[in-house]
Amino acid sequence: MKKHWYFFLLITISVGISVWAYPQLPDQVPTHWNFSGEVDGYSSKLFAVLFGPILLTGIYGTLLGVAKVDPRKENYKKFAGAYRVFMYTILTFLTVMHISIIFNGLGYHVNMDWIANIGLGLLFVVLGNYMPKVKANYFMGIRTPWTLANETVWARTHRFGGKVFFIGGIIMIVSAFAPSSIRAVLLIASIACIALVPTVYSYAVYKKVADK
DSSP, X not given: OGGGHHHHHHHHHHHHXXXXXXXXXXXXXXXXXXXXXXXXXXXXXHHHHHHHHHHHHHHHHHHHHHHHHOTTGGGGGGGHHHHHHHHHHHHHHHHHHHHHHHHHHTTOOOOHHHHHHHHHHXXXXXXXXXXXXXXXXXXXXXXXXXXXXXXXXXXXXHHHHHHHHHHHHHHHHHHTTSOXXXXXXXXXXXXXXXXXXXXXXXXXHHHHHHTO
């Protein structure tokens, strides 16, 4: 029970706010925004109050489950601290987004675009800091055919990838304060770099290691 205390704290906050807000919410609540920060999707208030806690529970259960079924589950013991931080960061981000959606639905001025960009940026900054500590597994990290095939490639890619994640996260945070037209470009560019650069790097390292 003790090791799940943070999840129980967040789910209690999420459910508590949902129960408190439900009678006050309008029938339709904004739940989706475009890159310009404009609302482009609505949901029923029942969906708005339930989705956050259900998603939070589902993500937490998934994160706990994969660590037990991963073919390389023994490696999770070697980066248990990093994995815990990874879980807590994601859960915190989801909780903040849920609270923001609820308060926005109640009529408070909540800049969802700003919160999403900064929250996502902080998520990648944290991941970047802990990425070098992650050992080979099939769920968390930069999982390419080349990192999974060679421990040296995995280690070098994650040291390099951690820097890419960190820089990409900083760009996302900065983009929150940029004009909407530039913000979208910065966000897409940083996500593309985070996804592609470490992948290409892992292949290059693998070729170098394989040729020795």
